[in-house]
Amino acid sequence: MTANAPALPPFWSLVEAHGDELLAHARRVAGPEHAEDVLQDAFLRALRAYPRLRHAEHLRAWLYRVTTTAAIDAHRSRPRERPVAEPPEVGVTDDVALDGGFEALIAPLPEAAREPLRLRFVEDLDYDHIAGRLGCSPQAARQRVSTAVRTLRERHAA
């Protein structure tokens, strides 16, 4: 390790601290029958990337994103299945559904709200990149994502 590398915690301490909630997250985004495979893949992806992380912050959120991405890739690589019967639960922004389910989930929103959500949660872009795609400032991009998430949450709570 180089002198300026961040002091990353032992990887397994993250697995032991957050594994349960990540499995629950994988169930929500990938469905119960695929959750364990998705999480296994996510842990291996995370291990491959782990030594290259440039900071040791937000590791839990990072693992959620890796799990979401693994679920999306697993979904894309599977032969087309029947549509998800029930839309996934939605609660916090971590609970991101897959493309099919995701589109159904955001369908009630206007396109101006749907696009920022897709860029953030399906394409997993950061706010600088979302801003580039939307042609606005990063602050405005953050605001649009956050407003759309709030609207979505209120709709599903109603």
Place this chain on the structure above:
Amino acid sequence: MSPLPDSLLEAVASAAVREGLADAVFTRLSTPLGRLLVVQGPEGIARIGFEEEPEDALLAGVAAELGPRVIASDRELAGARDALSAYLEGDEDTLELPVDLRFVHAPFRRIVLETLHDTVARGEVVTYGRLAERSGNPKAFRAAATACARNPVPLVVPCHRVVPSSGGIGNYGGGAARKRVLLELEGAL
């Protein structure tokens, strides 16, 4: 929230080891000496901690020394687990495991531990002075004692077999009571 199934964790660990993604692999083992934390590095057992040693700090040290991709697996360390259990339960006379001394940075201390590992067999004891002499520096008995006190791999590198010339069994990183148990087990007392 349901806990992660062991099968999932073991599958991750096996795949990680196969792909060369693990900097270190550890396992927790119940023994007559209490719970041990056993860590394998690239070349062999690199660290063994007794249960009093806080696990977080031990594993953080492993991450700093060997790299952060520290994973747990009972299956990947099955050989070491079996060897340690058999030895501590008295079913096997010898404990032969590859050892990785990269936690030991000081060159002389490393030589002391290698010498101890290679030359002091079960049932024998040596004094710190004799160990220093065998390691090539008869005057360095204090350094030899320090090497033993900071031995990162107790049991595998048998620092319990090193005793003071003044008599008695002396100190032990894992406590004098454990040293006595080990020496009795080995028939040295």
